[in-house]
Amino acid sequence: MTQPIVQDMTEETIFTERSEDSTSAEEDYSPEKVKRSTVTKTVQNDELWKLSKRQEPSLSASTSESDIEALGTAESDIEDKVVKMFAAMGDADVESSLRIGEDAFMSAKHVNTSDVSEASLAARFSKTTMPQEPGNPAEYMAGMLTSVCDDSIHCGNPHMIGHMTAALPNFTRPLARMVTAMNQNSVKTETAKTATFLEREALAMLHRQLYKRDDDFYAREVQNAKRTLGLFTSGGTIANASALWIARNRSLGPREGFEGVCKTGFFKAMQFNGFTDAVVIGSALMHYSMNKSVDILGMGEQSLCKIPVDELFRVDLKQMEDAIIKFQADNVLIVAMVGIAGATETGSIDPLEEMAALCKKYGIHFHIDAAWGGPLIFSEKHSHKLKGIEQADTVTLDGHKQLYMPMGCGLCFMREPELCDSIKKTANYIIRNESFDLGKFTLEGSRAANSLFLHSNMCILGVKGYGALVDRSVRLVRYMADTIMEHPLFEVILQPMSNILLYRHVPAQFSDVDRTALTEDQCAHVDGMNRALQNTQKMVGTTFVSRTTIFSPHYKRNVVAMRVVIANPLTDEGNINKVLADQVALITAGFTPVDSDNHPMLTN
Numbered sequence: 001m002t003q004p005i006v007q008d009m010t011e012e013t014i015f016t017e018r019s020e021d022s023t024s025a026e027e028d029y030s031p032e033k034v035k036r037s038t039v040t041k042t043v044q045n046d047e048l049w050k051l052s053k054r055q056e057p058s059l060s061a062s063t064s065e066s067d068i069e070a071l072g073t074a075e076s077d078i079e080d081k082v083v084k085m086f087a088a089m090g091d092a093d094v095e096s097s098l099r100i101g102e103d104a105f106m107s108a109k110h111v112n113t114s115d116v117s118e119a120s121l122a123a124r125f126s127k128t129t130m131p132q133e134p135g136n137p138a139e140y141m142a143g144m145l146t147s148v149c150d151d152s153i154h155c156g157n158p159h160m161i162g163h164m165t166a167a168l169p170n171f172t173r174p175l176a177r178m179v180t181a182m183n184q185n186s187v188k189t190e191t192a193k194t195a196t197f198l199e200r201e202a203l204a205m206l207h208r209q210l211y212k213r214d215d216d217f218y219a220r221e222v223q224n225a226k227r228t229l230g231l232f233t234s235g236g237t238i239a240n241a242s243a244l245w246i247a248r249n250r251s252l253g254p255r256e257g258f259e260g261v262c263k264t265g266f267f268k269a270m271q272f273n274g275f276t277d278a279v280v281i282g283s284a285l286m287h288y289s290m291n292k293s294v295d296i297l298g299m300g301e302q303s304l305c306k307i308p309v310d311e312l313f314r315v316d317l318k319q320m321e322d323a324i325i326k327f328q329a330d331n332v333l334i335v336a337m338v339g340i341a342g343a344t345e346t347g348s349i350d351p352l353e354e355m356a357a358l359c360k361k362y363g364i365h366f367h368i369d370a371a372w373g374g375p376l377i378f379s380e381k382h383s384h385k386l387k388g389i390e391q392a393d394t395v396t397l398d399g400h401k402q403l404y405m406p407m408g409c410g411l412c413f414m415r416e417p418e419l420c421d422s423i424k425k426t427a428n429y430i431i432r433n434e435s436f437d438l439g440k441f442t443l444e445g446s447r448a449a450n451s452l453f454l455h456s457n458m459c460i461l462g463v464k465g466y467g468a469l470v471d472r473s474v475r476l477v478r479y480m481a482d483t484i485m486e487h488p489l490f491e492v493i494l495q496p497m498s499n500i501l502l503y504r505h506v507p508a509q510f511s512d513v514d515r516t517a518l519t520e521d522q523c524a525h526v527d528g529m530n531r532a533l534q535n536t537q538k539m540v541g542t543t544f545v546s547r548t549t550i551f552s553p554h555y556k557r558n559v560v561a562m563r564v565v566i567a568n569p570l571t572d573e574g575n576i577n578k579v580l581a582d583q584v585a586l587i588t589a590g591f592t593p594v595d596s597d598n599h600p601m602l603t604n
Helices: 048-054 063-070 077-084 093-107 118-124 138-151 171-180 193-211 215-220 236-251 266-272 288-296 317-329 351-363 374-378 417-425 451-485 520-540 571-589
Strands: 230-233 277-283 306-307 332-340 366-369 394-398 412-413 488-496 501-503 546-552 559-563
Touching: 093 138, 093 317, 118 215, 138 266, 171 451, 193 230, 193 374, 193 412, 236 277, 236 288, 236 332, 236 366, 236 394, 236 412, 236 417, 266 277, 277 288, 277 317, 288 306, 288 559, 306 317, 317 488, 332 351, 351 366, 374 394, 374 451, 451 501, 451 571, 501 520, 501 571, 520 546, 520 559, 520 571, 546 571
Parallel strands: 277 306, 277 332, 332 366, 366 394
Antiparallel strands: 230 412, 394 412, 488 501, 501 559, 546 559
């Protein structure tokens, strides 16, 4: 006797299968054909019917430990043990110890544990064999809190003003737990059903802040399955690489007799178009991610044309235009021009509007690396510094910097969403052409639903909240610059344009002399003292600034400078004073200058 297979109880999902006597190879199984239909199937095998009716218990994220025990399917103690580790209700001891560890970490007063060297950490983590047997989670977590957390850098400490990682909103940590529990994969809607559409909404919100297109544009594009307004990536490096990928594919796109660089490859594309070479042009302060990007795009690091900067560390427009004219006369393809909105080392902002005019004049893709300085758009006081950003073809921002998202998130926006067509890829099992799947456009495949962090921040902090944070950080950096200029032991290397500051310690014997006239040995001594000061302050661990070596247009040479980055909302004037007071105390106590390899230098 034949039995009916279970009918689908929803209108949207059905089961279909070709019958045994079907010979048509062109049956229509399109969604339109079967939509809202109920198909009853029959089978000859009575046992198959019985199997289909059997209600087997199944594992899910909500399965409790008692449910797992009831399954009784484990074939070994090891299997039983590891399966239980996936139950929704975790080990109470693990939960408790991690919460205590989190509270201890967040309340610590230091930036860095003193006298814990990188060499000692390398020795601590020197195991090379993996345990054979499953371990105890509570024991592992207890050891991890001691070996990892206790000696980690406290990036949210208000005295930590040397890098671009700061405190996060206090609602982020519980939200992160929810994001982990959901464990969505944003490459496709089938593993990120709501998160995909939320991501598109978040991208549209930030795109509007950058480009300020009209309402009709955003109504049309916010949930347009054919394209996207931007790309979520794991960081600024991938975001910049994605922007240059778009620029390269756009400049060497398909045309009659040529399938485009995405099909033929870079060498054949250059041959077909008759170009002798290809370059990306920008200032000498372009981020190192540009070196990586041109490398993986097949252009090579020598394709980066780095134009000198002026006294304000902004690109020299005259030299840039001269280079453009020469390249085009030599039939060299200029893949993109890169403008910087907040250089990583200096915080300086290129003349973006003038650069946009050059790109329009010479037909060049204009990309702006606003990974750091992009959030100035939220500030009524400082957004004018980014004038011209709305004309960029592509813009990069970093979510984990001044958008206050956890590590790591980069964003690449396109003024015209059609640009994403130049990098679009599809597959048969996911990221199909007609789908809403965002993985069609991203370089990365599987990725977490980090858009929840951006969406929550924008909705909770709002434009004015972000603006207040930007204004605060710029104000504090200006306070620090003014304080330094009043102290004889320091000098400002660059007047801040945003919230990054470069300064250096000036040894007392050079405080009242013309430092542009120092000898090479004297310059080396000053550099060595600054290296040693930064190293010593870092090892003490109560306060922190970073350092860099950068060409100074004023001194016409490379100088070692202290680098201050202030974006932590918890940092205030008192914290700044403490950082400087610690440095003065170290200078007074005395130390030996070191060379670029941190070896002690001989002093006269």
